[in-house]
Amino acid sequence: MSVQWTDSLVDLGHNMQISIRMGRHNSQVEGKPTLVLLHEALGTIRMWKDVPEELAEKTGCDVLVYERQGYGLSTPIELPRDDDYLIEEGEVWLPRLLNRLGLNQVILLGHSDGGSIALIGAATIPDQVCGIITEAAHIYIDHLTTAGIIEAVERYKTTNLKERLARYLGDRTDTMFRAWHETWLRERKHPMDFRPWLPAIQCPALIIQGEDDQYGVKEQVTDICSGIGANAEPLFLPDCGHVPHFEARDKLVSAVADFIKLRVID
Template sequence: MTDHTLSAVEARDAWVEHPLGKLFARVWTPTDTPASSDRAPIVLFHDSLGCVDLWRDFPGALSLATGREVIAYDRLGFGKSDPRGDMPAVDFVADEARRWFPAVRERFGLSRYIAFGHSVGGGMAVNCAAAEPDACVALITESAQAFPEERTLHSIAVAKEQFRDDSQRQRLVKYHGDKAEWVLHAWTDSWLDPAFHSWSLAPVLPKVRCPVLAIHGEYDEYGSSIHPEMITGLCGGVSQMELLADTHHVPHRERDGEVLALVSRFLASSP
């Protein structure tokens, strides 16, 4: 990304009120595209260890490339949002659409929106699109898991061991502060819980009616190409799958230009 990206996009912070705590959000608006206010904004759903700041400069570049407002928020317990006392329930992926995202929609007056989810955020975006077929005009998943594949669980177990190293944990503290330990357990304990192993997006995907773009890395250590194949194969709308060569779990960082071009083309005809 270039300095031009930053100068052509205005960013502002905001807070979303929820009965269980405040959620932190950031909004990027292209300053040289007046028509952006007429277009559905893009909402970013972060991954299991993610937060607004970990999207880095991608949201600003996405706003500039698409001419749309981009909104990212920290789920409760992550980033700058308030701490969360309980651990996520087994149905936490679907719970985002039921219990948390409605507050984001209300705060920003989102009568229509585009859902863009990375990793587990992709599953959450799928559930939001399925729950609100008239409001979600397009869905983009990036490195999303459709079920707990053996590769997924193995990589999470490996990561759990790696995070025993204090230097690894400090990476989480940098972005989540004293919530870092909760964030780590919310990820590893939820996915490695045997009760979660029957979870699948299969029942939800046919309820998605909007166009779908599923982006996935060829060498994604948290899921094979079976995931985007399942997402595009079962969704109820027109779908497109893009498997990026020589790419792992974070295409928007590894192949930012390619991802921006794919998303821009995909959204060119969206309202």
């Protein structure tokens, strides 16, 4: 199958422009929803590498990848970032982007922060979201989350982590790294808790986590599935950490393709 990829900026109003990459199959894809990829806390379009191309091929779906505010070519952010930024992304900016692009039926695939946003988005616009897949999503901050971020801050100061991130984040590297660790580590007026959104998710859900994820306990998966109910199924990937689409890529892609074929499209 041949897929045509285009890059553009989408104006969402309120001085917000979002950078997107869209892959459309040259042959008409009858009745298939668009697969939307939501990146991690330090992600960009380029950090997905060629995963979107493989998912487009294996699923037969058109694929949308986009960069949230602050990332890549999208509108910059100002610090400090609000505690509820993930809620705003899922309830406001994701629906607005989908509507601006005319995408009426989508499958959300989110990694880490993107997974949390996907859960909120699926609860917010259930008529548009016909399937959801999360990798390493969080619905609360656990002890592994905190320890992992503290360790990453130390590596940012003492190793070449900053230089490696700068390949993708460019001159926004310091800003986005601060936006990540400061928002997650500071004291909050209200604890992060996305469990109230879960019962509103009506679509099939595949909730994935690496068995060796250094940023989240296994209860993140089981609690998400419990909150959603019978439509949700857990998947733990052995010998895999926080980034299944790289660390267990073949298993991840196969699981996503099978889930879409058997649970979403059929």
